Amino acid sequence: MNNLIPILVAFPLAAGFILALLPGKWLKSADSIALVASSIVFLMAAALYGYEGIYEIGGWSSPVGINLHIDSFGWLMLIAVSFVGLSVMLFSINYMKTYTSRNRYYVLFFMMTAGINGTLLAGDIFNRFVYVELAAIASYVLVGFGCGAKELTAALKYAVLGAAASAVSLFGIAFLYALYGTVDMALLGEVISGLETVYPFSPLHLAAGLAITGFVFKAAAFPLHIWQPDALSAAPAPVSAIVSGALISSTGIYALLRTVNTVFSGALRLGPAVAAIGLFSVAAGTLTASGTKEYKRKISYYSISQVGYILLGFGFAWHLIYSESSAAAVFLAGSGAIFHLLNYAVFTPLIFLKSGAAEYPEKRDRDFPGVSYAGILSLAGVPPFAGFISKAMIIAACFISGTYSGFAAGVIASAAAVYTLISLTRSNIINFRIKRKKARNISGRIPLLMKIPIWSLSALCILLWLLFIPVLRERIIEPARLSIMPQVRAGVEGSLR
Amino acid sequence: MLYTLTSVLFLVGLFGLLTQRNIIKIIISVSIIESAVNLFLVLVGYRKEGLAPIITRHTSHGKIMELSVDPFPQAMVVTSIVIGLSVMALMIAIALRLYHIYGTYNIDEIKKKQEEEKT
Numbered sequence: 001m002n003n004l005i006p007i008l009v010a011f012p013l014a015a016g017f018i019l020a021l022l023p024g025k026w027l028k029s030a031d032s033i034a035l036v037a038s039s040i041v042f043l044m045a046a047a048l049y050g051y052e053g054i055y056e057i058g059g060w061s062s063p064v065g066i067n068l069h070i071d072s073f074g075w076l077m078l079i080a081v082s083f084v085g086l087s088v089m090l091f092s093i094n095y096m097k098t099y100t101s102r103n104r105y106y107v108l109f110f111m112m113t114a115g116i117n118g119t120l121l122a123g124d125i126f127n128r129f130v131y132v133e134l135a136a137i138a139s140y141v142l143v144g145f146g147c148g149a150k151e152l153t154a155a156l157k158y159a160v161l162g163a164a165a166s167a168v169s170l171f172g173i174a175f176l177y178a179l180y181g182t183v184d185m186a187l188l189g190e191v192i193s194g195l196e197t198v199y200p201f202s203p204l205h206l207a208a209g210l211a212i213t214g215f216v217f218k219a220a221a222f223p224l225h226i227w228q229p230d231a232l233s234a235a236p237a238p239v240s241a242i243v244s245g246a247l248i249s250s251t252g253i254y255a256l257l258r259t260v261n262t263v264f265s266g267a268l269r270l271g272p273a274v275a276a277i278g279l280f281s282v283a284a285g286t287l288t289a290s291g292t293k294e295y296k297r298k299i300s301y302y303s304i305s306q307v308g309y310i311l312l313g314f315g316f317a318w319h320l321i322y323s324e325s326s327a328a329a330v331f332l333a334g335s336g337a338i339f340h341l342l343n344y345a346v347f348t349p350l351i352f353l354k355s356g357a358a359e360y361p362e363k364r365d366r367d368f369p370g371v372s373y374a375g376i377l378s379l380a381g382v383p384p385f386a387g388f389i390s391k392a393m394i395i396a397a398c399f400i401s402g403t404y405s406g407f408a409a410g411v412i413a414s415a416a417a418v419y420t421l422i423s424l425t426r427s428n429i430i431n432f433r434i435k436r437k438k439a440r441n442i443s444g445r446i447p448l449l450m451k452i453p454i455w456s457l458s459a460l461c462i463l464l465w466l467l468f469i470p471v472l473r474e475r476i477i478e479p480a481r482l483s484i485m486p487q488v489r490a491g492v493e494g495s496l497r
Numbered sequence: 498m499l500y501t502l503t504s505v506l507f508l509v510g511l512f513g514l515l516t517q518r519n520i521i522k523i524i525i526s527v528s529i530i531e532s533a534v535n536l537f538l539v540l541v542g543y544r545k546e547g548l549a550p551i552i553t554r555h556t557s558h559g560k561i562m563e564l565s566v567d568p569f570p571q572a573m574v575v576t577s578i579v580i581g582l583s584v585m586a587l588m589i590a591i592a593l594r595l596y597h598i599y600g601t602y603n604i605d606e607i608k609k610k611q612e613e614e615k616t
Contacts, residue, residue, distance in 0.1 A: 126573055126576075130576055130580070133580045133584075137580070137583055137584060137587065140584070140587055141587065144591060147594065149595070149598050149599070149611065149614075150611075152591050152594050152595050152598070153595065153607065153611070155591055156520065156588065156591045156592065156595065159584060159587060159588050159591065160514070160523055160524070160527055160588060162584075163527045163530075163531070163581070163584045163585075163588070164510075164511070164514055164527055164530055166580075167507075167527075167530045167531050167533075167534045167581075170534045170538075170577055171507065171533075171534050171537065174534065174537050174538045174541055174570070174573075177538075177541060177569075177570065177573075178541040183573075
């Protein structure tokens with residue numbers, strides 16, 4: 001089982017290389033090779049269920065070597081991301097036929113998959129940086145894959161800002177190395193939690209700020225979100241789907257959470273900072289979305305606010321874990337945030353894939369949006385859909401925390417949620433009435449292979465409720481939540497289970 | 498000293514990134530930022546009059562541990578330079594494509610032309 005861990009990174013890279021070297025007359029088999037390879041990645045991720053372990057590359061152990069490690073939260077992200085990858089691959093086999101040289105698309109796709117899997121597994125902050133860059137470089141190219149003027153400007157903006165943000169992140173990593181002499185995250189965490197006094201403005205704060213900035217950029221959270229609406233609205237639909245569902249949630253949110261929790265939580269209380277970033281993203285995303293007319297752009301802004309909810313939930317849980325009284329709030333915020341992260345990885349790809357399905361045979365037809373009702377309603381948080389419960393849990397946690405800041409956060413978050421709900425459902429119901437006839441004509445033309453991912457993701461928008469029946473929650477959400485919480489006050493945590 | 502100088506270089510790059518309107522100059526600013534970070538990484542492992550961290554017949558293991566510069570940041574720098582290089586090549590390729598479409602490297606003019614196309 002342990003040997004599967006490096007294969008999850010190596011296999012997509014190998015698949016990408018094979019596709020890149022494929023001789024000209026074999027190009028037609030590229031589709032099936034790509035599909036089989038991404039199913040294998042998904043199956044390997046599924047096979048790691050319940051496994052926790054460390055793989056030491058080349059047999060070199062921790063202070064010298066580089067290790068890959070997996071735990072419950074990492075597995076949960078891995079399975080979500082590879083499911084998104086498989087769905088997007090199913091979708092893009094037909095969709096990318098409208099572009100030239102689609103085997104290069106597959107090459108970049110697998111490069112990105114390898115980067116994402118590596119990010120989820122890396123146990124060392126510098127290697128995580130390298131994997132994040134691997135995924136990011138692939139995504140810069142994929143955003144500009146259409147080579148139209150709009151795509152190219154979006155890709156250039158994304159690449160320039162992305163390169164600067166990752167340089168900032170690398171500065172932070174170098175700082176940490178200069179201060180503590182290691183880049184292994186578990187070791188850094190031990191060294192940092194052993195520090196006796198941390199002054200209000202210490203080098204550690206600077207290092208933390210620099211290291212986190214890069215991940216905030218990749219997560220498209222508030223101050224650094226400007227690349228995201230351009231990139232997602234210009235890119236080909238499957239690319240927007242995988243960037244929003246897999247790249248942002250893994251190299252952005254997951255890497256941010258892991259860095260804050262494993263490395264810094266021993267000495268710095270970064271919970272309030274993360275929650276504040278989240279809250280600002282919620283507000284900024286919702287407000288800017290209301291001023292946008294273009295459909296994909298609007299969805300991109302709303303997805304910024306969904307990322308905000310996730311960060312708000314985690315930040316709040318980390319903040320509250322240090323106070324005795326609010327164990328229920330910690331539970332609600334933490335599991336709500338994990339649940340919302342899963343929902344986010346389902347509904348945003350769904351919305352983008354559906355809008356791509358409407359564009360399918362003539363790819364330039366952008367004024368007709370294919371609206372995915374399951375995705376929109378889950379994003380807006382309408383009760384039968386799973387997006388409702390996760391958002392409700394995060395907001396409830398803010399209110400029952402019994403602090404003024406929590407109350408204020410709850411008010412802002414719930415106002416934004418209600419506003420999202422009203423504006424999205426209203427604009428889409430109007431849209432639905434006008435375009436219903438056109439929609440019927442279009443849905444007949446989509447091949448079955450493109451319908452399967454849309455159907456399965458739509459079904460998941462409701463079926464994710466199942467994760468809240470106690471049997472599954474105990475096995476899946478709870479261990480993941482405990483593995484991303486600071487390991488303090490085991491008593492408070494234990495009394496809740 | 499190390500921190501100040503690399504931070505100044507970093508800020509020069511950041512200033513260029515935020516104020517320049519020419520795509521090529523923006524790309525140069527990004528490369529200045531990257532060089533600042535790489536320089537910082539190398540200087541972190543620097544030791545005055547240090548040896549190269551290579552074990553040969555003449556240098557024993559203990560002597561290396563005592564006198565050599567830290568090899569680890571150098572390994573990181575090589576990786577980071579490669580990443581920087583590939584991003585740079587990509588950005589220049591995109592900039593050239595944009596030049597073929599719009600005939601200019603100025604982002605203000607590109608924006609103006611895009612808006613004209615819309616209307």
